[in-house]
Amino acid sequence: MHMLTRWGTAANFLSLFHPEQRLACVVDGKMIIKVQYENRKKYIKLQAADFDEFISEVREKFSIPGDKITVEDDSGTEVDETVFAELSSVEGICFVVKDSHDDGTSQSSPPSTSWPSNSASSLSVFSSSRDSDMSRQPKRVKCDEEPLQSAVAKDLIKQILQTKAGGTKVLEEYDKTGKLCDSTRRHMINILAGDMVEKEGRVPQRRTKEKYALGIVTLFPALKDPLSAKGYEHFYDAQSGSGFLAWRIKTIQRKTKLECTKMKMQNTGGGGPTQERELPQTGDHLDEEYCKESISLMNHTTDQEIVKQKMKETFNYRQRLIHNSDESHTILTVFPRLLDTKGLIAQDFSLLFGPQTAAKLLEKWPTFYKEKVIREAESLTTTSVLQSLLKSARNQHNDESPEVHQEWDSDTASLLLLLHILPPQPSKKKKLKISATQAMDHLVVFHKSITSLEDHLEKVEGHRQPYILASGTHKWAVSNYYIVVDRMLIPCQGTTSLAAFDELFKAHFVFSVNYDDALSHMFTFLQTTVYGIDAATTKQSPKVKELRAKIMNSN
Structure with missing residues (x-):
């Protein structure tokens, strides 16, 4: 068995020899890390053990x-981002x-495997032979030792600004006023920083940033600082790594890292109703103009079959609208037939997942899940509501008077x-706990049919996730079910009632709406266990998994 596999992580392995030195030095909230490049050693500061920040x-x-x-x-072992945080x-x-450009000859052989026991720097011992070997290496003539040419830098900046948008x-503005206002200067910095990243990646060379900074003050002399050593340090200062260009590049690095993280999450799947999915083909490709014509036709016809057909044809257009954060709030305005035509939610859900998945709750709840859920609930701590x-x-109220x-x-x-x-x-986040009894009102609300439905809607406070409004004379005698959205x-x-709950669940996926926090575990169980959607990618609590195991393994 490999040594590191046997003893755990590299950090844990090293800590066996020097447990008192297990943690790295931290100063002012920043990590201090020792680095060697060629024959030079320096300390660098990091905000966190981030590999990309380290390379930068x-x-x-x-x-x-x-x-x-x-x-x-x-010791000569390669380090990548998966282990950097622990080793650092x-x-x-x-x-x-x-x-x-390093051919590897500048590095000496690995140090001896003997471990000094009383040295605070025992893990970074470099033998004298290594230092002497390094001293004998011929020094390369670096391109960045050549002086920067202001004329070349000026032409570079001018060429970039002439070819880039804006x-x-x-x-x-500079030709007209002899200066740049703050907003124009920021726009210029965005253009130039973007050009650097486009050419050299997320971590442009120091020499490149200096060249761009020199080019700016050469092309725009009024922007040069007469009291600084080089005149362009406010655009880029190599000593401190600060300046307008450096700050903008670091912003780009943070944003691109977040985008990469989001892409990884999308590729691995997050599961649940807000997950953007590959849309099925619903016939011939329909352009946006045709979709708008179909929407107009739907809004002016009373033929429900035409409405359903046109809703099916515009399904992909509607899903793209729903997953556009700037447009999603308009969905019921653009498609008002959702508010007066029954069956449209079920139709969209079937287009997303297919008719077999769409039918699972209605088919399996009465025959498989219902009795097992009742038996499991009987083992809970007794309360009056639960009883x-x-x-x-179990329909045991039938022998009692309805009153x-x-x-x-x-x-x-x-x-x-x-x-x-x-x-x-x-x-x-909210540090708020509600009981299961209180959460029942987040799922279904009874409305006496003798009062106006509008009265109920006016009393809804703030934003609520979709829920069922059951209208009738009594809770056990409901005549109409509605889903309340916005x-x-x-x-x-x-x-x-089971069909109403089925539509409520499907509405979350059709409108790409998160579950209510109070109902999240319940809906996640229905999603992964009953409907079989995203079972491998959805985050599930141990309670959800435990209940699934009990139900699936019981007779």
């Missing part, structure tokens, strides 16, 4: 011109960096029992 700082500190940098520890936490370790406005739900779920109770029908009660088995968890009513196609 190394380039700055050593003025490395190479396109590619490799990192090794002081070991005090005394020295990272050895090489650029693409660059000519910078030149015109009442159990009676309703005695105000409980739900059997299917609704069984789903509310599922909510008690998978109750809300305290919110880390204080608007969408009529349910089904006439049963």
